[in-house]
Amino acid sequence: MADAGGGGDGMGGQLPMWRGLFDWSMRHSDGTLPTAPVDPEKMKWLQDAMTHYTVDIPNKMKGIRGRLEECADVLAPGKDLPLLLGAPPGHDGGASAAPAPPAPPAEGSAAAAPTPEEAERLLDELLEIVENLDFARDYNKMGGLPVLLRLAQATHAGVRGRALEVIGASTQNLLPAQQEVLDAGGLDRAIAALGDADQGVVAKALLCVGSVVRGHPAALVVFRRAGGLQRLHKLTHASDARVRRKAVGLVHHVLQAAGAEDGPLAVELGVHQTLAGLVELTGDDEHDDWGLLRMALEALFALVKVPEVRGAVLGLPGLKGRVEAVHDHIKGLDGEDREAAREEAVLCQLLLRAMERAAQA
Numbered sequence: 302m303a304d305a306g307g308g309g310d311g312m313g314g315q316l317p318m319w320r321g322l323f324d325w326s327m328r329h330s331d332g333t334l335p336t337a338p339v340d341p342e343k344m345k346w347l348q349d350a351m352t353h354y355t356v357d358i359p360n361k362m363k364g365i366r367g368r369l370e371e372c373a374d375v376l377a378p379g380k381d382l383p384l385l386l387g388a389p390p391g392h393d394g395g396a397s398a399a400p401a402p403p404a405p406p407a408e409g410s411a412a413a414a415p416t417p418e419e420a421e422r423l424l425d426e427l428l429e430i431v432e433n434l435d436f437a438r439d440y441n442k443m444g445g446l447p448v449l450l451r452l453a454q455a456t457h458a459g460v461r462g463r464a465l466e467v468i469g470a471s472t473q474n475l476l477p478a479q480q481e482v483l484d485a486g487g488l489d490r491a492i493a494a495l496g497d498a499d500q501g502v503v504a505k506a507l508l509c510v511g512s513v514v515r516g517h518p519a520a521l522v523v524f525r526r527a528g529g530l531q532r533l534h535k536l537t538h539a540s541d542a543r544v545r546r547k548a549v550g551l552v553h554h555v556l557q558a559a560g561a562e563d564g565p566l567a568v569e570l571g572v573h574q575t576l577a578g579l580v581e582l583t584g585d586d587e588h589d590d591w592g593l594l595r596m597a598l599e600a601l602f603a604l605v606k607v608p609e610v611r612g613a614v615l616g617l618p619g620l621k622g623r624v625e626a627v628h629d630h631i632k633g634l635d636g637e638d639r640e641a642a643r644e645e646a647v648l649c650q651l652l653l654r655a656m657e658r659a660a661q662a
Contacts, residue, residue: 359439362430365423366445372415372423373451376460417457424452424463431471440471441478450487458499465491465505469512479517488513488523495532500541507536507547511554521559530555530563534570546593549579553596556603564607573614576601580623582630591645594627598648605655615652615659624649624656 413419431437449471452464468487472478482488491513494506510529514520524530533555536548552572555563567573579597582589604614614620628649631642639646 358430358436359443362427362436362440362445363443365427366440366443366448368415369420369423369427369448369452372420372460373448373455375415376417376420376457377451377455417455417460420452420455420457420460421463424460424467428463428467428470431467434474437471437473437475437478441475441481445471446478446481446485446487450485450490453487453490453494458497458502461494461497462499462502462505465494465502465509469505469509472509473512473515476517479513479520482513483517483520483523488520489527492524492527492529492532495529495536500539500544503536503539504541504543504547507544507551511547511551515554515558518559521555521562524555525559525563530566530572531570534567534572534575537572537575546590549576549593549596549600552576553600553603556600560603560607564604564610567604568610568613573601573604573610573617576604577617577620577623580620580627582627584630591642595645595648598624598645598652602648602651602655605652611655612659615656621653621656624652628653 427440431440446468449464449468452460453468455461455464468482468491472482488510491506491509495503495510497503497506510524514524530552533548533552536544537552539545539548552567556567556572576597579593580601582594601614601620605611628646631639631646631649634642
């Protein structure tokens with residue numbers, strides 16, 4: 302997630318566009334030349350830019366939230382949370398405490414009841430906004446979480462997935478927002494969504510869980526107690542490639558962040574065997590996933606650091622041969638490609654040295 306930076310005004314990511322507007326203005330109004338006709342495409346760019354940067358984003362977020370609440374009443378009836386965490390009085394991100402104005406309806410649908418398509422469109426708009434860290438803070442301060450948690454249980458998969466994605470985006474790298482999700486039972490809800498019948502929803506749930514637990518030890522405890530690692534291990538064998546990759550990525554993070562606590566269970570579940578199976582390269586650029594390989598190597602090395610399970614990991618049948626094969630493949634790459642794979646090569650070396658020490662002990 303990009304942090305707009307500096308002063309919380311959300312302008313950091315907008316500077317390139319403003320510089321472009323300034324340059325365009327100077328070229329067309331320096332007074333040295335007669336006014337020339339403006340290219341229609343350039344004029345459209347200027348109008349779009351000015352429209353985009355004069356939108357009242359906080360008010361727009363309030364409008365979207367208000368309309369999403371109406372959507373939730375229709376698409377997720379009876380899904381009110383036991384605990385709905387609204388914004389404390391006087392802490393609505395700078396907006397008034399009045400009821401949120403409804404978001405402008407799609408053209409031609411002013412009197413229409415909320416639909417899944419409208420909810421998806423609004424969630425997409427909201428996602429684009431909260432990817433800015435400052436706007437994510439504002440949305441959380443105005444009490445935007447409860448409606449997202451309701452929509453995460455909507456009857457339509459597209460709505461469920463998008464709601465989980467917005468929760469993840471508005472939570473990532475924001476400890477107060479992570480804690481709010483935790484307090485509202487949102488992490489439990491996201492973990493439950495890992496068993497959703499729709500693989501697209503599962504992929505978004507993995508993103509949401511990862512955003513809440515990263516850098517948050519208390520969330521990792523909740524994740525552990527809810528059987529999170531067991532669910533992740535199952536998903537590393539999912540038929541959907543996106544889900545498999547995201548699941549391995551989250552296993553990798555959990556073991557790096559809390560290997561001492563989760564390592565024994567990981568080995569009991571056979572996670573180390575699954576990771577070992579990912580240590581391979583075929584030489585086919587379309588087939589090989591270097592990111593997946595790196596995560597598997599890092600997760601294995603995190604387990605090796607746990608004394609209780611080190612022997613079980615290093616003694617896996619075939620692991621040494623797999624690591625050696627990957628290491629040899631990297632050594633045979635051309636200079637530029639070999640440099641790009643330096644991190645993977647180092648991890649292979651560390652694992653091979655650990656195996657040598659274990660054999661000599």
